[in-house]
Amino acid sequence: GGKTSRSYSSWVGVTDYDRDGELRIGIKRVRGGRFSNFAFDTLQPGHTIDVMTPDGRFFTHLNAEQGQQYLAFSGGSGITPVLAIIKTTLEVEPRSTFTLVYGNRSVEQIMFAEELEDLKNRFMSRFVLYHVLSDDLQDVELFNGVLDQEKCAAFIEQLLPADAIDEAFICGPGPMMDAAEAALKAAGVPQAKVHVERFGTPLPQAGVPAVEITGDTPAADLEIVLDGKRRKLRLPYQGVSVLDVGLRAGLALPYACKGGVCCTCRAKVLEGEVKMEKNYTLEEHEVRDGFVLTCQCHPVSDRVVVSYDER
Missing domain, CATH: 3.40.50.80 (Nucleotide-binding domain of ferredoxin-NADP reductase (FNR) module)
Structure with a gap:
């Protein structure tokens, strides 16, 4: 059980899609891969899975x-x-x-x-x-x-x-x-x-780290904007990312690789300052405009406001 998100590439050209209205993706079985093995061993015609917008x-x-x-x-x-x-x-x-x-x-x-x-x-x-x-x-x-x-x-x-x-x-x-x-x-x-x-990095892609956040944990004030709503949380300066904290709080944040590659977790910093550990996909002008990969973000300032509505 549990939710698993992965990004896969379509091999269908735009003109193909215009003709038949179908998207086709390529999946290669990866040893120990949670979703790729599920796709090969379990998925059958007629099964339904949730997908995000390309x-x-x-x-x-x-x-x-x-x-x-x-x-x-x-x-x-x-x-x-x-x-x-x-x-x-x-x-x-x-x-x-x-x-x-x-x-x-x-x-x-x-x-x-x-x-x-x-x-x-x-x-x-x-x-x-x-x-x-x-x-x-x-x-x-x-x-x-x-x-x-x-x-x-x-x-x-x-x-x-x-x-x-x-x-x-x-x-x-x-x-x-x-x-x-x-x-x-x-x-x-x-x-x-x-x-x-890039399809992946050597970085681990495990679940949310079990970092306990207490009143004594050095942390910044984090405010996440999602679907027009604001949620206030605490974001430790080390150990967990903006994405980790949001997911732990039960927010339906977009993500896939958690390795700084796929750009699914892209959001915009509206207030404060963060640092990214890795960035394999954002262009320089996007970073200058305040966009970040939230799976790689840790706070620098005492208060950070991040919007997933501006992606």
């Missing part, structure tokens, strides 16, 4: 009149949101091209292999796909091994020069993402042109 920042604004060159580095299940972006881009921008470098261990582990081949056949002159495999040997040496920084840099240098990249997307395992980011940066691609989506 949200995210892993995208770019498209324009049918422009012709852009897009590049994506992806690995494993990180292909899920990238596939949706590729589909949408190729259909919405008929003058644009998309290059995908996709890393896996073997051919058998390639997710959405058929869908990717279909896209190659539909957009032969505008979609280029390179598979990089660490276990299966291929004829071209560049396509063997893992997507480390050296490998990513080689793809940029040999197949798509940095000055030709209008936008880049990265999603996959942490080390691969770090390597791709570093390679793009070293090649001179501006950070503003690089879009990153």
